[in-house]
Amino acid sequence: MSLPNHFELLATNGAARTGRLTTPHGVVQTPAFMPVGTAGAMKGLHWREVRDAGTDIVLGNTYHLMLRPGAERIAALGGLQAFTGWNGPMLTDSGGFQVMSLSDLRKVSEKAVTFRSHIDGAKVELSPERSIEVQRLLGADIAMQMDECVRLPATRDDIERAMRLSLRWAERSKRAFETAPDGYMLFGIVQGGDIPEMRHISARELVKIGFHGYAIGGLAVGEPQAVMLAMIDETAPALPVDCPRYLMGVGTPEDLLEAVARGIDMFDCVMPTRNGRHGMAFTRFGQINLRNARHADDPRPLDEESEWPATRDYSRAYLHHLVRSGETLGAMLLSEINVAYYQHLMRGMREAISQGIFADFRERTRAGWAKGDI
Numbered sequence: 001m002s003l004p005n006h007f008e009l010l011a012t013n014g015a016a017r018t019g020r021l022t023t024p025h026g027v028v029q030t031p032a033f034m035p036v037g038t039a040g041a042m043k044g045l046h047w048r049e050v051r052d053a054g055t056d057i058v059l060g061n062t063y064h065l066m067l068r069p070g071a072e073r074i075a076a077l078g079g080l081q082a083f084t085g086w087n088g089p090m091l092t093d094s095g096g097f098q099v100m101s102l103s104d105l106r107k108v109s110e111k112a113v114t115f116r117s118h119i120d121g122a123k124v125e126l127s128p129e130r131s132i133e134v135q136r137l138l139g140a141d142i143a144m145q146m147d148e149c150v151r152l153p154a155t156r157d158d159i160e161r162a163m164r165l166s167l168r169w170a171e172r173s174k175r176a177f178e179t180a181p182d183g184y185m186l187f188g189i190v191q192g193g194d195i196p197e198m199r200h201i202s203a204r205e206l207v208k209i210g211f212h213g214y215a216i217g218g219l220a221v222g223e224p225q226a227v228m229l230a231m232i233d234e235t236a237p238a239l240p241v242d243c244p245r246y247l248m249g250v251g252t253p254e255d256l257l258e259a260v261a262r263g264i265d266m267f268d269c270v271m272p273t274r275n276g277r278h279g280m281a282f283t284r285f286g287q288i289n290l291r292n293a294r295h296a297d298d299p300r301p302l303d304e305e306s307e308w309p310a311t312r313d314y315s316r317a318y319l320h321h322l323v324r325s326g327e328t329l330g331a332m333l334l335s336e337i338n339v340a341y342y343q344h345l346m347r348g349m350r351e352a353i354s355q356g357i358f359a360d361f362r363e364r365t366r367a368g369w370a371k372g373d374i
């Protein structure tokens with residue numbers, strides 16, 4: 001059965017949608033990109049810049065924060081918003097994905113995932129109940145069910161096993177979430193790998209359980225983009241039209257454009273900040289690697305028409321120098337430049353959908369990337 005809805009669809013244009021998601025800490029305009037705070041802070045970015053770049057909602061990091069400084073401690077300090085100083089909406093993942101990708105000493109059982117902390121080696125058990133408790137202690141506006149995501153390629157048996165385990169964990173996550181105050185949301189996560197039938201079963205059973213929103217998980221785990229897009233085509237139509245859809249861990253600007261075109265509303269990805277730390281800039285002309293020697297004497301800014309000061313005011317030569325010299329300012333500037341570009345793209349998509357010209361926006365945006373960096 002469906003849960004009270006905090007999502008308002010404002011306009012649709014083909015399969016693309018724009019809407020507003022109301023959370024206890026504020027409103028999120030969709031399609032939305034959620035930058036990632038790692039151990040509770042945005043690497044190289046102040047929250048002011050994150051907000052000024054057009055960010056409505058950020059991701060907290062359940063796995064890291066529950067290990068250090070601990071969920072109970074953050075709750076005692078007033079929750080994630082008070083602890084970090086980001087006073088807007090926050091979404092936290094359930095932690096399961098990271099356990100699978102970060103700690104090698106882990107075991108998955110019906111009850112929970114157990115692993116060794118990468119900080120002090122202590123044995124940690126993360127069950128659906130504990131994951132929900134941790135996310136509630138952190139005070140996230142949107143929590144995610146505990147699930148098991150398999151990397152691709154994977155066997156049909158493994159994909160089906162993990163999908164059905166995730167459905168049982170979805171039930172348990174929802175029961176554990178029942179006591180959350182009104183307005184706080186829990187999203188289910190569709191699994192099913194690259195098998196359409198498994199995707200349909202997962203989506204259908206999750207909707208029967210009933211969540212505030214639905215994530216499409218199990219993608220951006222090594223499959224080609226075409227497979228990812230095909231799985232969105234299989235899954236999105238099976239989800240309630242009036243609930244938010246969140247594609248986890250995605251992606252490049254092109255991924256975002258193509259996924260919004262297929263009905264996705266929310267995204268998270270480490271690329272803007274992580275690639276920024278490695279000298280990559282995302283722009284209207286595509287990606288520019290500022291480590292490349294060709295920028296050493298280039299006095300031009302990345303994009304003189306950008307509304308973001310750092311993209312307009314710093315020369316490529318200076319950014320190249322900072323990156324080559326390993327200056328922290330280089331990582332900071334490129335992280336904010338990239339988050340600002342992602343939010344510029346999301347705002348452009350929201351406006352295009354509202355005006356009914358998303359197809360035209362998509363063509364013009366792709367042409368800009370194809371032109372490349374002149």
Ligand SMILES: CNc1nc2c(CCNC[C@]34C[C@H]5C[C@H](C[C@H](C5)C3)C4)c3nc(N)[nH]c(=O)c3cc2[nH]1
Pocket residue numbers: 036037038059060061062093094095096097098144147148149189216217218219220221248249250268270
């Ligand atoms: C990249 N591809 C990808 N990601 C995925 C994630 C993590 C989303 N980001 C959260 C996260 C992960 C890390 C890095 C930051 C902060 C914090 C730790 C939370 C984002 C996923 N998370 C869950 N629970 N389930 C998935 O199927 C899944 C699939 C993904 N495919």
